[in-house]
Amino acid sequence: MELFTEGKIKFFAENKQTRDSKVFFNPMRDFDRDLNVIFINALGKHELRGIDLFGGSGVRGLRLASETNAFNLMRINDLKTSAIISKNVKLNTSKLKSKIDVTSFDATDIYSSKEGYDYLDIDPFGSPVRYLLQAMPKVRYGGVMALTATDGAALYGKATRAGTLKYGAKSFKTSYFNEVGLRILIKRTEEIANMYDRSVTPLFFDVRRHYLRVYFRAGKADARRKLGYIYQCTSCPNRSLMHSDHCEFCGEKNIEIGPLWLGRLFERDLVKTMYNLAQDERVKRYLQTMKGESDAVSYYTTAELASYLKSKEKSVDAYGTKTVLNDKGFRSEREFKDMLEEYRKLE
Numbered sequence: 001m002e003l004f005t006e007g008k009i010k011f012f013a014e015n016k017q018t019r020d021s022k023v024f025f026n027p028m029r030d031f032d033r034d035l036n037v038i039f040i041n042a043l044g045k046h047e048l049r050g051i052d053l054f055g056g057s058g059v060r061g062l063r064l065a066s067e068t069n070a071f072n073l074m075r076i077n078d079l080k081t082s083a084i085i086s087k088n089v090k091l092n093t094s095k096l097k098s099k100i101d102v103t104s105f106d107a108t109d110i111y112s113s114k115e116g117y118d119y120l121d122i123d124p125f126g127s128p129v130r131y132l133l134q135a136m137p138k139v140r141y142g143g144v145m146a147l148t149a150t151d152g153a154a155l156y157g158k159a160t161r162a163g164t165l166k167y168g169a170k171s172f173k174t175s176y177f178n179e180v181g182l183r184i185l186i187k188r189t190e191e192i193a194n195m196y197d198r199s200v201t202p203l204f205f206d207v208r209r210h211y212l213r214v215y216f217r218a219g220k221a222d223a224r225r226k227l228g229y230i231y232q233c234t235s236c237p238n239r240s241l242m243h244s245d246h247c248e249f250c251g252e253k254n255i256e257i258g259p260l261w262l263g264r265l266f267e268r269d270l271v272k273t274m275y276n277l278a279q280d281e282r283v284k285r286y287l288q289t290m291k292g293e294s295d296a297v298s299y300y301t302t303a304e305l306a307s308y309l310k311s312k313e314k315s316v317d318a319y320g321t322k323t324v325l326n327d328k329g330f331r332s333e334r335e336f337k338d339m340l341e342e343y344r345k346l347e
């Protein structure tokens with residue numbers, strides 16, 4: 001075990017992650033936990049009951065309990081690591097702003113508990129879907145849920161069988177594969193919410209490589225579900241949200257991706273508040289890009305346009321809005337042919 005510091009807390013965890021590791025901790029995800037803290041602060045809520053259902057070392061729950069004033073109670077649960085979490089709680093007693101309760105139940109047992117939460121965090125290994133099924137009804141109306149999926153291969157169209165089985169959607173390797181994965185994850189969450197006569201609204205997201213994290217508000221069921229498909233041309237970069245077997249631009253065959261979420265991916269006002277609270281430069285940069293990002297479904301990359309036109313790649317700044325999902329990606333509200341025209345003019 002080694003002593004780490006992150007944000008305002010100190011904690012013991014293992015410094016190497018191997019198959020035999022007893023306490024999961026990924027220092028590379030400090031950025032995601034920084035965002036988590038700012039997200040909670042930006043909600044501006046108080047006296048919440050929170051649960052970190054997959055606590056690991058306890059770092060996330062402890063940071064939320066010491067770097068925000070949002071919670072009355074933060075429960076940190078983990079099937080295997082409650083002893084180390086308790087030790088880490090003691091190490092930080094003076095910094096905690098809420099009561100902490102350490103538990104060690106199996107996350108799937110949450111379904112039979114009578115308690116509800118205003119904030120529920122699901123951060124397991126792999127897909128969160130089966131835990132979501134049990135935990136969804138435990139998020140209070142108006143409450144917030146954070147969800148991590150680390151099975152990017154299933155969501156990004158690499159492990160197609162797993163994707164279809166777990167997420168009930170067909171993914172496909174595209175230039176905007178991480179957005180497809182994100183929208184499929186949100187679609188599945190909405191479907192599970194609907195089973196309990198609820199709906200979810202995505203508030204914020206954070207996607208790095210095979211790791212996807214989305215924050216939702218849980219609310220009453222909304223019959224105007226924003227689910228559908230993307231029709232991606234197999235020959236050119238063009239895509240459409242309207243059902244068509246062939247590309248309107250080049251006439252080649254389209255492939256149907258989905259079903260997936262076609263609504264907004266984040267709440268802009270909340271992201272603006274987060275930006276105003278942020279101090280760290282890396283976090284500020286991320287939020288700056290996101291708050292200016294258009295709501296157009298799917299982004300293009302400068303590389304795919306250059307390759308299609310067999311021309312030199314141009315700077316992403318010349319088009320639409322940038323996206324946090326790809327340094328060379330941009331969103332445009334324009335039709336593909338108009339966008340290409342613009343691109344050509346930049347020669």
Ligand SMILES: C[S@@+](CC[C@H](N)C(=O)[O-])C[C@H]1O[C@@H](n2cnc3c(N)ncnc32)[C@H](O)[C@@H]1O
Pocket residue numbers: 023024025026053054055056057058059060077078079080081105106107108123124125
């Ligand atoms: C990815 S780690 C959590 C990381 C942590 N949230 C963080 O930010 O560092 C997943 C944790 O879930 C725990 N776990 C696995 N299966 C579980 C289950 N069925 N119920 C509760 N905890 C479980 C593991 O012991 C592991 O510590």
